[in-house]
Amino acid sequence: xxxxxxxxxxxxxxxxxxxxxxxxxxxxxxxxxxxxxxxxxxxxxxxxxxxxxxxxxxxxxxxxxxxxxxxxxxxxxxxxxxxxxxxxxxxxxxxxxxxxxxxxxxxxxxxxxxxxxxxxxxxxxxxxxxxxxxxxxxxxxxxxxxxxxxxxxxxxxxxxxxxxxxxxxxxxxxxxxxxxxxxxxxxxxxxxxxxxxxxxxxxxxxxxxxxxxxxxxxxxxxxxxxxxxxxxxxxxxxxxxxxxxxxxxxxxxxxxxxxxxxxxxxxxxxxxxxxxxxxxxxxxxxxxxxxxxxxxxxxxxxxxxxxxxxxxxxxxxxxxxxxxxxxxxxxxxxxxxxxxxxxxxxxxxxxxxxxxxxxxxxxxxxxxxxxxxxxxxxxxxxxxxxxxxxxxxxxxxxxxxxxxxxxxxxxxxxxxxxxxxxxxxxxxxxxxxxxxxxxxxxxxxxxxxxxxxxxxxxxxxxxxxxxxxxxxxxxxxxxxxxxxxxxxxxxxxxxxxxxxxxxxxxxxxxxxxxxxxxxxxxxxxxxxxxxxxxxxxxxxxxxxxxxxxxxxxxxxxxxxxxxxxxxxxxxxxxxxxxxxxxxxxxxxxxxxxxxxxxxxxxxxxxxxxxxxxxxxxxxxxxxxxxxxxxxxxxxxxxxxxxxxxxxxxxxxxxxxxxxxxxxxxxxxxxxxxxxxxxx
Numbered sequence: 001x002x003x004x005x006x007x008x009x010x011x012x013x014x015x016x017x018x019x020x021x022x023x024x025x026x027x028x029x030x031x032x033x034x035x036x037x038x039x040x041x042x043x044x045x046x047x048x049x050x051x052x053x054x055x056x057x058x059x060x061x062x063x064x065x066x067x068x069x070x071x072x073x074x075x076x077x078x079x080x081x082x083x084x085x086x087x088x089x090x091x092x093x094x095x096x097x098x099x100x101x102x103x104x105x106x107x108x109x110x111x112x113x114x115x116x117x118x119x120x121x122x123x124x125x126x127x128x129x130x131x132x133x134x135x136x137x138x139x140x141x142x143x144x145x146x147x148x149x150x151x152x153x154x155x156x157x158x159x160x161x162x163x164x165x166x167x168x169x170x171x172x173x174x175x176x177x178x179x180x181x182x183x184x185x186x187x188x189x190x191x192x193x194x195x196x197x198x199x200x201x202x203x204x205x206x207x208x209x210x211x212x213x214x215x216x217x218x219x220x221x222x223x224x225x226x227x228x229x230x231x232x233x234x235x236x237x238x239x240x241x242x243x244x245x246x247x248x249x250x251x252x253x254x255x256x257x258x259x260x261x262x263x264x265x266x267x268x269x270x271x272x273x274x275x276x277x278x279x280x281x282x283x284x285x286x287x288x289x290x291x292x293x294x295x296x297x298x299x300x301x302x303x304x305x306x307x308x309x310x311x312x313x314x315x316x317x318x319x320x321x322x323x324x325x326x327x328x329x330x331x332x333x334x335x336x337x338x339x340x341x342x343x344x345x346x347x348x349x350x351x352x353x354x355x356x357x358x359x360x361x362x363x364x365x366x367x368x369x370x371x372x373x374x375x376x377x378x379x380x381x382x383x384x385x386x387x388x389x390x391x392x393x394x395x396x397x398x399x400x401x402x403x404x405x406x407x408x409x410x411x412x413x414x415x416x417x418x419x420x421x422x423x424x425x426x427x428x429x430x431x432x433x434x435x436x437x438x439x440x441x442x443x444x445x446x447x448x449x450x451x452x453x454x455x456x457x458x459x460x461x462x463x464x465x466x467x468x469x470x471x472x473x474x475x476x477x478x479x480x481x482x483x484x485x486x487x488x489x490x491x492x493x494x495x496x497x498x499x500x501x502x503x504x505x506x507x508x509x510x511x512x513x514x515x516x517x518x519x520x521x522x523x524x525x526x527x528x529x530x531x532x533x534x535x536x537x538x539x540x541x542x543x544x545x546x547x548x549x550x551x552x553x554x555x556x557x558x559x560x561x562x563x564x565x566x567x568x569x570x571x572x573x574x575x576x577x578x579x580x581x582x583x584x585x586x587x588x589x590x591x592x593x594x595x596x597x598x599x600x601x602x603x604x605x606x607x608x609x610x611x612x613x614x615x616x617x618x619x620x621x622x623x624x625x626x627x628x629x630x631x632x633x634x635x636x637x638x639x640x641x642x643x644x645x646x647x648x649x650x651x652x653x654x655x656x657x658x659x660x661x662x663x664x665x666x667x668x669x670x671x672x673x674x675x676x677x678x679x
Contacts, residue, residue: 049666053646057622071629075622080502089359091373117448118358127329130449144307156279159460162317168467171256172549178468179291180284187238212340230315241300258289270305328452365455368433371479375429386513387427397598407560415552422545424492429479436462484527486534489547493531518609521596522616533591537584564678571676575644585639591679597655610659618646652676
């Protein structure tokens with residue numbers, strides 16, 4: 001066989017190998033049968049005793065709900081997201097239809113100004129010219145001193161964090177006293193953890209960041225070669241600065257330290273604290289101590305600020321401004337940003353419709369106004385009262401569980417009960433919306449970009465003002481997000497209106513919520529219990545009743561708690577997943593199910609009531625995903641796969657065995673000694 005034939009055969013073999021790998025990792029992006037989960041569709045309904053998830057969800061799992069633009073589909077969220085978006089748009093249109101009637105300076109008047117600004121500017125270069133003035137100024141800087149003096153002001157003017165991210169925050173062990181803070185410098189779009197820069201996951205993600213950055217730069221006007229060099233230099237800078245960064249994102253106490261200004265300045269060679277703080281007199285009086293969230297990272301940034309790195313620092317500043325503000329230039333930039341953000345969050349092919357872009361921008365900066373109107377239309381006072389009472393029921397049920405736990409000493413029980421008694425909760429929307437948009441100051445001749453910058457400045461200042469008052473959830477909660485969560489440093493559970501609205505649509509909840517009590521227990525009731533259990537999972541258990549990062553456990557109880565955690569890890573490992581990666585969420589799932597069963601028992605629920613609870617719960621996790629999405633989530637998601645969130649949880653729920661008569665030879669069966677729970 002001659003060399004040419006050998007070369008052809010080897011090339012073909014390599015092509016087949018690489019093509020196969022690409023299918024496994026990325027899937028096929030065409031309209032072929034392989035891009036559809038045909039092989040995963042159920043052709044026969046299994047016995048409920050063998051696979052409860054597939055049994056209950058058979059109707060949906062036997063039909064293909066994925067198309068060429070959908071890698072993931074979930075029954076619970078399949079329609080509600082679109083309806084929330086439509087409702088927000090309708091609310092905004094109602095406001096826009098009356099623009100001539102609003103008093104100058106009113107919130108509705110400002111919404112009209114932004115809308116008109118956007119339409120006037122999107123088809124010309126005015127927005128780009130407004131960004132150009134900052135980019136050109138950066139390019140014209142000749143020395144490091146010029147750079148720093150300009151960037152300190154730019155950070156303030158544009159609410160950026162180019163050199164250092166300042167604001168108000170708290171030491172984790174004392175969430176009662178706010179400090180002027182030099183926070184962690186963010187690298188790629190908020191990432192701060194050094195481990196992200198030194199493992200395979202980051203290497204795989206790096207090309208996504210790079211592609212996005214280059215796309216932004218070339219769309220702005222740089223050549224492909226210029227953009228590539230700029231991005232590579234900035235990513236090299238990130239790696240250099242992250243050399244000393246500790247794993248502070250996990251809120252280990254060693255990452256936070258309080259310094260006197262003189263002490264901190266003596267450690268810094270190039271960063272002049274006074275040159276930064278002079279812009280933040282509303283946050284720092286020049287005498288108070290300064291909280292540094294990661295001194296090693298701050299020192300590393302300080303070391304990098306030398307003349308020979310000036311070009312890279314300029315590239316870095318330009319890239320930061322463009323990634324934060326380019327989406328306001330025109331529809332093309334917004335689409336680039338939207339696609340990237342959705343790709344990174346798992347909505348891999350979702351891109352905002354161009355006609356809807358301005359509505360998303362308006363919602364972004366007028367959140368309270370739009371949310372209030374949405375709540376007025378879709379969330380009655382009786383609903384809020386009902387779900388508030390349900391939270392109180394679950395809090396009381398959890399207290400009962402703690403008192404009955406024979407593995408806890410009285411000392412730890414006392415501290416745990418304090419945590420429940422001091423827990424805050426937001427149901428639907430906050431009791432009082434702040435309406436930060438009242439503070440926006442839009443001048444008569446201000447451009448669209450000018451008004452966006454003003455809005456961001458107001459939001460940034462209000463966030464720090466709220467932090468000073470102890471409202472650390474401000475700026476985090478978007479009430480129309482389809483989500484719920486527990487904040488350990490606020491000791492609060494937050495059941496967002498988007499999540500309540502979604503459950504209402506998905507399960508056809510009536511106005512008489514008492515009639516749907518067991519549907520609610522299987523959906524929102526479980527969600528409440530899940531978030532409540534996060535206060536006592538492997539992470540939340542490290543915070544006390546005031547959100548302080550303090551160990552309130554006795555040594556004996558902590559050891560028993562860790563033993564239970566290890567049993568949960570081992571249990572979930574049986575389900576072909578990583579039990580340690582998903583530990584916190586698994587503890588919360590098990591705890592949430594235990595709580596709703598307890599509430600059902602308190603109501604003397606019938607067999608049919610329990611079936612309604614279990615089957616609603618199971619339907620809420622019904623999901624279809626392309627194979628590579630499953631692999632991606634299995635390796636990266638802190639939650640168990642949805643099927644396991646049903647079968648693994650129910651196989652450890654004794655009441656499930658009783659209601660459905662699960663026996664030893666059934667696949668859903670687990671010996672009682674192998675069943676797990678923590679709370």
